[in-house]
Amino acid sequence: MTKRILLALIPLIFLLAAVAIQFFPKPSQKAGILPPATVYHQSGETASVEKPCSNEHPEWRQAQVIDGVKIDEALSCEPDNPYDVAVAVKGVNNVSMATLMQSGLSEDALTLTDDLDGDGDPDIIRIKLEIVELNGATPEGDFLINTYDIAPGIQPGLWVFAPKSRGMALKNFNSAVANPLLRAPSPTIRVEQGDKVYITLENTHYLPHTIHLHGVDHPFQTAAGEDNDGMDDHPVFPGKSHTYELQPRHAGTMFYHCHVQTAQHMMMGLNGMFVIEENHPDNWVQTFNIGAGQVRHPSVSVKKSYSREYDLYYQSVDKKLARIIQNANDPRLIANRMSRGYNMTDSVENYFMLNGHSLPYTLRDAMIVVAENEDIKLRIANAQRSSVAIHFHGHKAAITAYDGVEQPAGSQLTRDVFDIAPAQRLDLHLKTKNDGLNSYGPGLWMFHDHVATGTTTDGMEPGGNMAILAYKPLLDEQGMPKMHGDLLSQLFNKDYYAKKQAVWPEGDFAQLLGEAGLIAPDTLRLIIFGLAAGLMTGLLIFIALVYRRKQNL
């Protein structure tokens, strides 16, 4: 064979190679129209499905009196420890040792003394707050510690203010789960108008922080001439403490937050609601509402006009920011990555929480529970980076206060969407009168942020800050809404937020809208590939043989 013919074969080989690449077969191909459905199976992994309500402390839900403190019935599945509530009302110095031992608070977390105005309640309030990291890295090994799930399997790194507690930061020796006092959001703090309040920040964290009393009447400096506004030029360094002093003259729903590298530290969770209750005789207010939610010992003025009160606290998290404390445990690296590496103008909100939880955990402790013909007081604060537009299904409510300033009765707007800019607060009066305006009647009515991202968890919807305004008869004996069981087992499952479940996992919709599945490979494609690849290989072998024979000649 001549050299010329051999050379002419080379472009042919390239051509065949191009054809073969073009028709490279896939083991299967994407289905077209009417594919066979494949229903999602959990591959025997049942552990990822959780019970909707753990029902760990059913006795905590009951109405009770502890050391003379009347504690209302908790209406949803995960109530606060009533002994913590009793201590939050009376202070550690006015409860029995037995009560203090059943609460998780430390012996100096809250001291209430001196009835200065002689009206039957204490007026000098000493509060101690610590700073706690949740879901952070540990030098002990490759795991997170003080874990706190905002939804099944979702553990963003968070920082919170916490009332000074005692004992282990974990639930028990066999667990990495944070004890129930250490959670998001930072506690709602309640004091009475005119109280002399001393808030000591004991910085138990590895970075500097402060407390800024946003909207709360406080002098610019303490009596000793020290910082009292909590700005970043007066950081409280790790291991140090600082006491802020105030005697608020104005009642209302306010806010508090760290003011060091404010954008980042706010988004990490260092903020909470600060409520100043009107001064009334015998007004022992609940100083801490752990994790916000139902106030189990409402103030005198709230009880006068309302059947129940809820603190609703909205927060969002950027998972990139949250991950910084999970990828390092050297404070220098964390400080640098957070304030030099991380760019807030590139931030994205991935997780949206109401009272420290995202759906479905909001059903455990962030529901609003009502009966017909009640008056409910809602205090809403927006600690997100973005605005919220809170919408109640089946109800309209009246705005009684903006940023802690009472509206005159004639100008209280009644609406069904409440836009709240970052750091703003609204007080709402929700009536459950079934008149087609205030309420459309009993139900398990959703309430959620109507900004499209707010109802998602890292893009998964339903998720985010969705919760339920539930009428009591529609709750089961554990305080969970009597909802479609399939929906609950779908949501109380790590696989859901890990995006491993099919969109419509069960029933007829699984056939119609389930996984598209896979079908057999395209035969024509296989034949063309086979021919092209075969011819090419044959030609290469042929050329090699010819060449070898020429060499031998």
Ligand SMILES: [Cu+2]
């Ligand atoms: Cu801070």
